[in-house]
Amino acid sequence: MAYLLKGVLIVLSLITLSLSQQDDPVSGFCRRWGHTTAQVGSRLYVDGGMVGSVPFASNRTNPWLLYSDLNTSTVDAGMPMQYANLSKPGNIPSVSGGYTWSDNTNQCFYQFGGEYPDGVTPADYSMWTYDVILNTWNSTKTTGDKQFERVSFGAGTHVEQRGLGFYYGGWISNKTTLGWKGPPMATNGLVQFDMSTGELQNMTGPDDSNTGRAEGQLLFLPVSDSGILIYFGGIEDPYHNGSYNAANMSIIHIYDMASSKWYRQTASGSVPAARRQFCADVTWPNDQSSFNVYLYGGYGASASEAPGFDDVYILSIPSFTWIKVFPLDGSDSTPSQVGHGGCSANVINRAQMLIIGGWFPLYDKCDAPAGQGQHNMVLGYNGGEGKLWDKFDPKLDDYVVPSPIISAIGGGPTGGATKTAPASWGHVDLATYFTLKPSFTARAATRSLPSATTSPSPKPSKKTNVGAIAGGVVGGLAVLIIILCLILFCLHRRKNALKEKQAQADEPPPPPPPAELATTVPHEMPATTDASKYVSIHDQADAIALAHYPGHTQHSHSFSHEYNSSYPAQGPPSYGNAPPYTSPVVEAGHNSHSPHAEMYSPDEHAMHNSPPAGWSPQMHYAQSGTGTEGQYSYPTPVTPRHSPNDSIQQQVPIYYPRPTDPSTPPLHTPRSFSDETRYPLHGSPGRDNRRVNDDRRPIHGRFVEEDHM
Template identity: 40%
Template sequence: MRLFSSDLRVAAVAVLALATSVGAQQDDPVNDFCRRWGHESAVIGDRLYIDGGQLNFQDNPKNFTNTRLLFHDLTTTKRNDEEVGLPILETNLTKQAEFPSLSGGILWADQANARLYQFGGQWAESETPEARFRLYSYDVYGNQWSARDPDKSISRLAYGAGTSVEHLGRAFYMGGWMNEKTDRNWVGPRAASNKLLMYDMIGDKWTNSTGPSDQEGRAEGVLFYVPFSDNGMLAYFGGVRVNSRGVERAGSMSTIDIFDLAGNKWYTQNATGDIPEPRHRFCGGIATAEDGSSSNIYIYGGLGFGANATGFDDAYILSLPTFTWIKIYPAKGIVREEKDAYPKFDMSCAVVKGSQLVIIGGQYSKDLEVTSCDVPKAWGVHNLVMSKVDTGKTAAYWGSFDPKRDKYTIPDDIIDVIGGDAYGNAQVKSPDPKFDSADLDVLFRRTVTVKPRVPTRTAPAVTASSGASTEEAGVFSTPGKRAAILVPVICGIAILAILGFFAIRWYRRKKRSQGFQQPHDAPPPQYKQDSNDGLADVHATQHPQERWENLPQLDATSPGHQTYPDAFHTGPYSDYSGTIHTPRHTSPPPVELGGSVYGTLSRKPVPAGSPPGTPITPVVTGHFPPPLLEGLMQARNPPPGPEMKDRGGNRFSENL
């Protein structure tokens, strides 16, 4: 019996090692999430899709490339009957290995035809760009990716500014970087494009148009479609500007570039009010009054320049056509100490049903070593209610996501500046003191009448055989489903092989010790069956997580925090302690980036729905590798003043 016990212990150790190894290779973006940044997002129907970018996991804070196509379900805020307060993350979509996962690109949404277009972006430090540039497309109906070869005049760009306009069926991209991570044949320092790209999603046609009249390259700013003039306008601001000598400087937040689509002409207009500090790698969204009398651009966060290089944890509104900046977070009159601000950059913003700005992820510029997580319980999602949330006592912008909210009303912060009411009726309709161009004065008196676009293809009928979702397309229809079935099967076979080996070994030893005695008959071993498909469960020991009791209500004026409904304070809950079940619907594991990890990490959960600057403070030892080096040197080593460098590294004054 002693021999059997010894062999059983060895077998148990081998099985545990195998299971732990398998679990370590299957980091779960739902249960193990820590941070996400550099990704792209877009809304089609009731899904907010996420592609590319990088992420960290709770117990493995190395930097990984997100190789999955994910989506947040905009119809629910409950996961396993628990109220999260924000859209639930799902992982059951297809992305074949031949389609790259990039950082700093954009997803253009063709709502009418249920198709996403992935444009631009750059490869990770450890990867080489593909031989030729292609435009990638995801078919929502078929859950399949495809690739197209664009016009030869189009180059891959990264960290430019883009948007798609549904009723026009057109997409736009302004500026962006060209470097060795966008083009394998690139030689020399990075350069910024000064072109405006236009893509006809219906006719599959490209237009490479000139940018603003100053001909400076632009990158890391933002671009929005504004429904004024005959066919609408594009508004661009912020980011980095690069002159013909390669000198980089901060893009203006007070001078707005305007492109009239009907006239095919660029203009500039000065803005006034609470002008934000210059910034780059921030994000935003736009909402328009019911009567069309104003359109309001909301922005959040970003990296800064010079003494402000660490960046910002704040939010502003640019109201058009008055071109007035309004600071909304922290609220006016609130004094916040620097230590209480949590600047973020490289997040994505998506407007849902014209009323809520869903902000996903972002990197903490004060914490590039990943010593904190971005609300793992809500997968780094934060919600800015563009009309404000009326709690009965006060109104605030940060709040839970409401799947039924589909109306935008003008908040009082804007009404105080332009007059009118919640539905529009703006009284002030021009900048102070006036428009910088007589043309703009005329164009902004016209508003666009938006008509729904007719699809060029028909949605497939839902049948009993096809199912109502991609989850039901067959047990081997996606890599996630194949992994969910094959991984447990393979592990089960390996475990049985190990147990069988030691059982035979024990039997032979016992037979030798007992001579020719016939052993007593014994019933066969019983194995626990999974209730779903009869496959054995695979368990992996997870780093123990500390249990936290009820989270306190925080002062609504506290920096980085906000008071929310009681649903966010229902604790106690455990931050995914115990064992991990291998996910049933996941794609292959993400690609790990270069670097090593030293130390261990555990984290405390906080309420979901808080502002994007709300981190989770963990217990940390050791040092962790930083995210992409591109663009982060200012965050790590802020320059002494507003100095920039040319392509050769020589310093120039900002006034050059």
């Protein structure tokens, strides 16, 4: 029995340890990259991508859907509070390099594209919609062009005013498409998704040469009759044979949505070095005299470039002027230890831009774990500290043009730019487009939106669903196992009791008391009419027997078992060793290497991909069994209703022969025998006070030391 209980407890410990190794994506954050973001209302959702942790030097797919509450800012890190208490079933793709189109009108976002991690078979092409009100996922019903292949690390944007989503370029590979053979190939199509009708269209890219592009940025500007899209950066794939070129950062591709035409414009100024997987977003003053694109970081797009960049540039349009704003001390003359790409950028209320995550080629620490890898730019330098990198302020919603832009294009903090055209336009149409402003009609929701009072929107909680689920499962298993142990123990105890009872039944009865000679001398009693003259000795014996009638003895026993052990758990577990996706790019010529092969090379980036200094969340699941006391009740003794002279059924009268010698009259009382059953009391096992120390070291990793947040 002891071995059985020990085995059960060992199994319980293993189950507890296995479940507890699912690390908390918020409190246990170390770094993330390749994810997508979508702002709907006051929440910035974070989906997919890769996550890394230490000390296991491993990376894995992010299976959680998280969000940053844009109405909050933490005291310590000064970043929005992040939560992971949202639904994401296992059948929803968790991919890297995709895009999410937000739809504030219908309170949802759409998941598009992305690639699967190593070892996972790509699923057929599909789109999914997340309902932010109901906290549910649904398959997106689409119409139009059905000849779509999943692509990854393209460039996406959305136009809320028109309910349109766009995605340009991206890779097709064996990580996106089942049965793909050969090296990854960059595409040249522009995908348009109509959020109102569900129609998907695949349109042509910037030029007729069918040059594929990937890992750049696509942004929307409210210019021309219906708006324009601009695309820049990343890599170019003109040959589709595994060789790639770095895109020139001075070349800006422009798509006019009204005419469906592509144009090309050259930018000037402090042009950034060629790069890929950088992050960028755009804002503008109220008068829209300038549209200012803020760019951060990225990976080097060729072997001659730095592995990663830690810098900020602004592209001011319509002057098409590049302006470098960070760093300005020349510290980027050598490769930065904290340079990184694979990040996301989202402008919030036109005044701030949240940079989230990224992969660090040369840095082996966590990415600001206290703020979950969030870093904030105050785009107008009008935050609490009056500088570019500043704490997030939920109340800041006023964009002012900062002095570096004013110095380049004129005007003032509220706009009024005086330089409103480049040195020369790439096409005469562009000069006209930038003098026009589109007008948009208010969109109507295409779904029934529940009222705020009936909305089952999840309540924010610092604890995650993972911890709650693991705790519930472990607790339930513990209770079931404890009940099983009690049942087994009771059965074992009952079996032993039956054996003892059977053994007692098989024993011979105890010998009767020895027959003692007893004599008595008759006494003469007063003559009465109601009393006999003699009371015989056996009648006295009957009376004595009644006087000493033992009745029934009440037996009781109790037992209690207390299983109250702590099962400490450590995390995080070890995952796969595949680094994030990037593509090796050369300036020209033919490169035979696969972009996946180099980017995912464990040998080259192993020490840099292992997210850092660790955390080891320790969860205790205490199981306690309430003591149980059993009372065995027997009938209560009652006073015999027999007359002292009646025959007693419970005891056979003993007749003693007359003595041969009347001189020996002593009377000996027969010995009394009673059987007493003793039930051993079982004590509770001692508490298991084992602890596993949390040896995680303090983590203060930030990709900037003083000037970054």
